[in-house]
Amino acid sequence: xxxxxxxxxxxxxxxxxxxxxxxxxxxxxxxxxxxxxxxxxxxxxxxxxxxxxxxxxxxxxxxxxxxxxxxxxxxxxxxxxxxxxxxxxxxxxxxxxxxxxxxxxxxxxxxxxxxxxxxxxxxxxxxxxxxx
Numbered sequence: 660x661x662x663x664x665x666x667x668x669x670x671x672x673x674x675x676x677x678x679x680x681x682x683x684x685x686x687x688x689x690x691x692x693x694x695x696x697x698x699x700x701x702x703x704x705x706x707x708x709x710x711x712x713x714x715x716x717x718x719x720x721x722x723x724x725x726x727x728x729x730x731x732x733x734x735x736x737x738x739x740x741x742x743x744x745x746x747x748x749x750x751x752x753x754x755x756x757x758x759x760x761x762x763x764x765x766x767x768x769x770x771x772x773x774x775x776x777x778x779x780x781x782x783x784x785x786x787x788x789x790x791x
Contacts, residue, residue, distance in 0.1 A: 723762030
């Protein structure tokens with residue numbers, strides 16, 4: 660039941676967005692073992708002139724002119740360190756291929772949320788665990 664927030668540099672691009680959401684969803688299912696019906700994803704595009712790395716806007720880089728940030732919230736203790744490391748590795752490679760010309764300072768953050776403080780549909784994951 661992860662929530663994924665993906666920010667991509669550049670102007671809105673429906674085709675790129677759909678490819679990125681599909682690829683990240685597939686990786687989330689395969690690597691982190693999350694179920695597709697409860698993966699919620701939001702995508703935001705940010706102009707390169709408003710995305711700074713080291714105090715310099717992406718629009719001024721000759722290479723690495725694109726970037727992304729992906730935050731994914733998962734229930735704490737449902738994934739191992741190895742799974743999360745593999746997710747970061749594969750997600751970075753996949754999004755770099757889809758987006759193209761990606762600056763290596765593009766972040767992925769797997770947020771381990773406590774089960775009693777995280778959920779959907781008005782129920783915490785802790786409630787689901789105890790009453791499932």
